Amino acid sequence: MSVPAGQHTVRRHNLALVLGEVAGPEPLSRAGVAARTGLTRGTVSSLVEELIAAGLVTELAAARGGPGRPASPLRLDPRGPAGLGLEVGVDTVGACVVDLGGTVRVQRTAPSDHREDAPDAALGRLAALAADVVAEAGLPIAGATVALPGVVGPDGVLERAPNLPRWVDVAVGAALSTQLRGLPVRAGNEADLAALAERWAGGPADAVVVSGGIGVGAGILLDGALFAGAGGRAGEIGHVVVEPDGRTCHCGGRGCLETVAGLEALTGPDAVRAAGRALGIALTGAVHLLDVPAVVLGGGYPGVGPLLLDAVRAELAARAFSRAGVEVRYSALGADAALRGAATTVVQDVLADPGAVIGAQGQVRKERSASVSSPGTQ
Amino acid sequence: MSVPAGQHTVRRHNLALVLGEVAGPEPLSRAGVAARTGLTRGTVSSLVEELIAAGLVTELAAARGGPGRPASPLRLDPRGPAGLGLEVGVDTVGACVVDLGGTVRVQRTAPSDHREDAPDAALGRLAALAADVVAEAGLPIAGATVALPGVVGPDGVLERAPNLPRWVDVAVGAALSTQLRGLPVRAGNEADLAALAERWAGGPADAVVVSGGIGVGAGILLDGALFAGAGGRAGEIGHVVVEPDGRTCHCGGRGCLETVAGLEALTGPDAVRAAGRALGIALTGAVHLLDVPAVVLGGGYPGVGPLLLDAVRAELAARAFSRAGVEVRYSALGADAALRGAATTVVQDVLADPGAVIGAQGQVRKERSASVSSPGTQ
Structure with missing residues (x-):
């Protein structure tokens, strides 16, 4: 038996629906989004305001131009929550930031040979590179995904990497998350992430x-x-x-x-x-x-x-x-497909469920106001 | 937005639910089915009557035995709609009938070398074998599946069989259906059907x-x-x-x-x-x-x-x-796993949606009564 969807669930669903339209190829105004989704203009406006407040959507100035152009086109906010892509290669580490619109904002790769080394030093180098890249991008980071050159189990642990003999059963995501102040870091196989990048590029x-x-x-x-x-x-x-x-x-x-x-x-x-x-x-x-x-x-x-x-x-x-x-x-993508794919998985998750991002922001606000109102409890 | 399920859809769903409980390992009475499904006793009785009328379920005499045994256990009717399994091997044809309870009632294999021959003669031999097997089983047949030793496309056409060079793009199911008076005949790869048999045998x-x-x-x-x-x-x-x-x-x-x-x-x-x-x-x-x-x-x-x-x-x-x-x-199954798997797919379909069988029976009754009342239209 199906249970009627609660108001909260419906709103979360509709937030994703509206954001999906804004992310589409055609620039749309609030009225355009309403026409395409079947939602009322009032509902769309309320949802758009929420997405703007969360930094996910921005509304451009009204265009005066040609016929048929929307009055105030909406677009994904390039200053909004971005994705951090990380990569442990066989002899490199890499990090990049992809913004909400899919643009690579900063990308760096550094030599780091892991064929003989244990994971600790390499993960330290990668975390430092990640911090540099994030600082340079100057964007809020929604999360990270790290691409790994080996077998990643269903729990995100790097089980084995034939070319990295000392990396056996390494919880890379958890280790990087600790070094990156608790940022959620998932792990994936590099070829899997490159395949997703291929698909997102129209493959x-x-x-x-x-x-x-x-x-x-x-x-x-x-x-x-x-x-x-x-x-x-x-x-x-x-x-x-x-x-x-x-x-x-x-x-x-x-x-x-x-x-x-x-x-x-x-x-x-x-x-x-x-x-x-x-x-x-x-x-x-x-x-x-x-x-x-x-x-x-x-x-x-x-x-x-x-x-x-x-x-x-x-x-x-x-x-x-x-x-x-x-x-x-x-492939028309470069050798950095896995790194970009890794960052883009984070952006795709934000677009698929913006309500989760908004909920997390609310939680942060609550915690901040709690700590302001009762500093003695810290 | 989800739409409420119509009465008809709910009844069809519940028919499958009740039949699924009857097909389970434990013998259940009507009361037992009600307890396990959460449906009322009245609803269960009405559904059970419908399943009995359709020949899918039979109610055994009340057991007088030990404590806790159900009073009148229900079981799948072994005289109910059965599955016909067919197989074109490289040098054999085969046919078998599996009843609703999963028991093989009749099974025959005959030599028939297809390595040099075109499909027509072989399919004629298989159809004749199938008719014999069906006559011997003496059960209503819900449908058939034919196992084939080659590549079967998504539309059920045998596209290529490396050991049967003259069998290229053959619509085997349609050809057999014609020879078996319109009985629905699906086609599948023999190894796929053997794998399903393996799974149904607890693999x-x-x-x-x-x-x-x-x-x-x-x-x-x-x-x-x-x-x-x-x-x-x-x-x-x-x-x-x-x-x-x-x-x-x-x-x-x-x-x-x-x-x-x-x-x-x-x-x-x-x-x-x-x-x-x-x-x-x-x-x-x-x-x-x-x-x-x-x-x-x-x-x-x-x-x-x-x-x-x-x-x-x-x-x-x-x-x-x-x-x-x-x-x-x-495997603990014999070389006839594909043949039995083919027949069992039909039985599994009946169990998954008994409403479809009941609907088809109703349609046949309607057509018969129409032809009786107006013989001039024939």
Whole structure:
């Protein structure tokens, strides 16, 4: 039996509805939002005022221009709550701030080799970089997501990263949250976050998005959303076997895709052809198991050039029988797709449920006024 | 905004609720069903009468026995609408009838080699076998599902079957429906239906269920349901590449799992070890891409013996790094799992929505009475 939605739930739902319209491609006034949502103008105005007060929406000056242009267009407030993206690479750390409108406001990457090191020093460097980037952006930060080059379990713990042998079962999000004064920090696999970035940039709804770096991973998109598998670890294409008697992999296996197609293996045209063939073999398995119609090669792969892409296409054409004409293309995003994807997950969460942000702001105000009115309790 | 459910919708929902309780492991009386569902005794009695009239439920004589036993236990009517399972194998056809309580009432398999033949003759043989089996069972048939040894698209068309080269884009369900006087016939991949049978027999909720025959396929279970992939063709593990320079496969590829681990390749212990290794390599890919914790080997594999199972386990233990301790076991079901799974899908549909069956029966009654009252219109 369904229970009638409470006033509070309805208002929270409607806040998201209105913010979604403001975030759309077409500039809309309050009247335009009312027309598109079916809400009354009075309701829309009340909701818009709340979104403006929370710093999520701004109302531009009335345009005097051409016919049909809205009088006072609303837009996402670029000074509103922003997303902090963080990344632990194999030999880098990165941080960026993406504002509510999706614009990258500050982005920095620094060398930091983690192949031999334990996590503590690296996480300290990343937290310091994050603090710098946040200070430079000068925006309120709604939360952070950290992209990690390994297997992230359903609880957000980095379970294993083959190229980072000392990082085993590390609660990276919790550790960074402590260093960043309690800012909520979630963790995700870097290839998964790069795949989401690909989708948000207009990529295909159903695809295997391969992220080529020192390690190789993939994010699997089905119906526009990340496919998690049974436990959130899906998409570890770098450890699909492509040469059963091949080289030992850092994961402990043998002949994994990563041993042939990791960026550090791509020295010269023969290696590139071999990598393309190996990618095609592994992707044949992915197409047969997942029934996906498209493959996007991202991370460092687009920089390798057409030889790699041609080899992958030829291999898939010769081997994948269950789907004719699997589309294979390079990503148009750079190697920072995972970092930007990480920041954008935070922004997407704000847009999906602005009521949560407004509720948190209210809580902060209450706590502040309580501490002002009764300092003795501190 | 949610709309209140209409009386009709509520009654249909409640019919399924009551039938679900009757189908449960514990024998329940009308009072027992009322207690478990929260419906009034009057409502339950009215729904039970409707289910009895439709031939779905039967009420046993009041038990005089021990304390706590229900007075007049309800159970699924074994004379009620049954499911017809059909199968086109590579060199067999099969048909079986499973009653509402899940018991196989009649089952027959006949040799019928389809490797060289076009579909027409084979489908004629299968339809004749189906008619025999239905006549022998003497039960009303709610519908049929046909298991096919190839790629079945989202519209139920057999798109390709590597071992049946002349079966390309065949609407098998529609063809059989015509031959079976309009009985609804759906089509599914044989490995998918075998995986569902495995689940209904108490198997794991998250698993790759491999079906070993002349061809090799898999059904992927996630959260207890079949994983379809982007277009319904997921699970074609037989064409995952395990020997990049291996033998040419019927699919046109090279070194597919099926070329090494299809049952016809298993001649002698060396071949069994090679097949186990190949299965382990392909399953390593599946575990890494899908993050599944369990593998069930079914079809003809359990008959091969422990050598195969040990080889698969050893290979997975050495190669699958993202999940420790993937469970690998043989299926306890026989090689007819797909056939029984096909019949059981029909029974499951009846149990999930008995209102649809009752509605169809009402429609038949209306048509019959119309034809009796105005014979001139025929």
